[in-house]
Amino acid sequence: MDFAFDARTEELRARLLAFMDEHVHPAERVAHEQRAGLASPWDTVPVVEELKAEARRQGLWNLFLPDSPYGAGLTNLQYAPLAEIMGRSPQLAPTATNCAAPDTGNMEVLAQFGDEQQKKQWLEPLLAGEIRSAFAMTEPEVASSDATNITTHIRRDGDEYVISGRKWYISGAMHPDCKIFIVMGKTDPDGADIRRQQSMVLVPRDTPGVTIRRAMRVFGYEDEYHGGHAEVVFDEARVPVANLIGEEGGGFAIAQARLGPGRIHHCMRLIGMAERAIELMCRRAVSREAFGKALAQQGVVQNWIADARVAVEQLRLLVLKTAWMMDTVGNRGAHTEIQAIKIATPRTVVGILDRAIQLYGAGGVSQDFPLAELYAGARTLMIADGPDEVHQRSLARRELKKYR
Template identity: 70%
Template sequence: MDFAYDAVTEGYRQRLLAFMDEHVYPAEPAPDLAALQRVARERGLWNLFLTGEHGAGLTNLQYAPLAEIMGRSPSLAPAALNCAAPDTGNMELLAGFGTPWQRDRWLRPLLDGRIRSAFCMTEPEVASSDATNIATRIERDGDQYRINGRKWFATGGMSPRCEIFVVMGRSDPDAPRHRQQSMVLVPRDTPGVTVVRGLHSFGYDDGDHGGHAEIEFADVRVPAEHLIGGEGDGFAIAQARLGPGRIHHCMRLIGMAERALELLCRRVTARVAFGRPLAEQGVVQDWIAESRVRIEQARLLVLKTAWLMDTVGNQGAHTEIQAIKIAVPSAVEWILDKAIQAHGAAGVSQDTPLAGLWSRARTIRIADGPDEVHRRSLARRELRRFSP
């Protein structure tokens, strides 16, 4: 078992670390995303997440430490490298399930960073943790599909560059439970599409880098060739899309935790209370030690999961994907909480990135399936091993 990065990964790591120091961190107060993207492309730091012909050709295991570095500035770095959700998942979806026409029309401009996209799955009126509850209707009408429903927390939907929505809805209510759903591509400017409002997470939005939208689809019509895969394939396609998305979240979360721990250590060595540096307080040392342990545990589990996805496929890594989705956001939320505590009032203010990072970690305990759903599924998998 070799824990060293291979030569390809290390080469990308060094280039990415330099890019972060020279361009991303200095730009955080007033980002110019277009300028950052130009530099990233010039340095070959583009579409690193995507395997195969369309991306850099990295494995999940090679990409993991790179996504971790991006996670140190999650609002800016992933977008600068064209590795930001939900575009990553939508590009993977189009690459894997799109027709040649769909890939040429939508995947190509997404790969070039010319447009953005949104994934419309979650709904305000149903428990979307169970994707079979989705109520939005997708009905065949001649050579078109008609869409009616309401979606929300469609990340990317508030970006002025968002041009395409990937919409999941119910196409056949009488089919077996996991064959009732389909997916269609809906251009943003289609008549009947209304972006109702932007939604905040704990008061934060992502501006041009994402922005969560509530969207109404009222008798929206798109050509039949906008269907992704076949009718009834929507649930399976969604699961194929969400697996890589979950591990990408966890990869970036580790970078968020590393930055939080770094800020925590700098703060407590510079501040004095009750006659001695905060770093000498036993409770603070406890926080630091526990933070390092949790980061190392989380990183190893994520790397194992990435390796399994590369070697036995996403389905073969299903247990580990669920395990990281449970363990990593919770661990990182704890670390961020302690970093905020050490900063006092500054920790909850806009003067450090900590409050924004905490909101992301807490939100990911809900996004792509809440903790409780993953725990239930994981427990059932374990129990099956012992069932007669």
């Protein structure tokens, strides 16, 4: 059994680590200071554009896309350690390399299911980092953990679709460069197959009838670097029939195809967040004293650090196995493993971050250190892309099926 990364992965890891040390980490404080002077919290800070230009110059761009005509042509197994590195600075690194959600998932949808016109109009500028996008599925009035519950209606009227509905926590929608929504709604709400009722359509942000009602906060954070999260109302918004992605009734299947890679990308980045937390814990432990000795000499602190290291090593192996299976047997064949990492990784990383916050005391919940914001992001991923309980339910059914 060979646990070594291949030559291309090692080469990209070295370049990306250097990029993080030389450009991204020094830019974190700069970005914070620049954001205070922006006219709108959703505007891009200048240093982010500088990072994007440098990442493109170094060839660290669109690393997530396995399709070589569009992206770097990396396998999931090759991309996993790179996403982990980017997870150490989740506010800046994914955006700097054009590997940030929700754009990544939307580009994957367009690359896999979009027609040539849709790719030219929307995929190409997304790949170039010229525009941003949003994925509109979650709704406030139904349990969106069951995607068949969505109530947004997509009605055919001649050569147009008419979209009516209310969405919320639509990531990226507050960003001024967000130009396109992928909207999931029901084209056949009374259809016999509840998984064939839904379709996806492309809705330009400036379409009449599309209203950004308000920004949604996450644990009080605006999440500005990712373009925020919005409540969006579609009131008889009309788009051409040509804006349909794939076929009518294919929305549920496209959503599943989109969420598989998204889930593993989140888990890859979460491991990087955990590594950042361990580093911060160790630095704090050797620099502070309590009750006459360094925190690093306190038994409970040593236990926290040791347990965190063990947990991260376990998670990394499971994520790498899942990536390898996705490459070899496909997303469907790796379904159990994808669900396992989606259950295990966020909750474990939340626990590590919680201990790191405890070690920092008041500083841990302050804006002076990244821990509180990292915690908010990790805790949110216990809900995003399907809550833990949905994945547990499905995984348990698959296990029990073997004994029936």
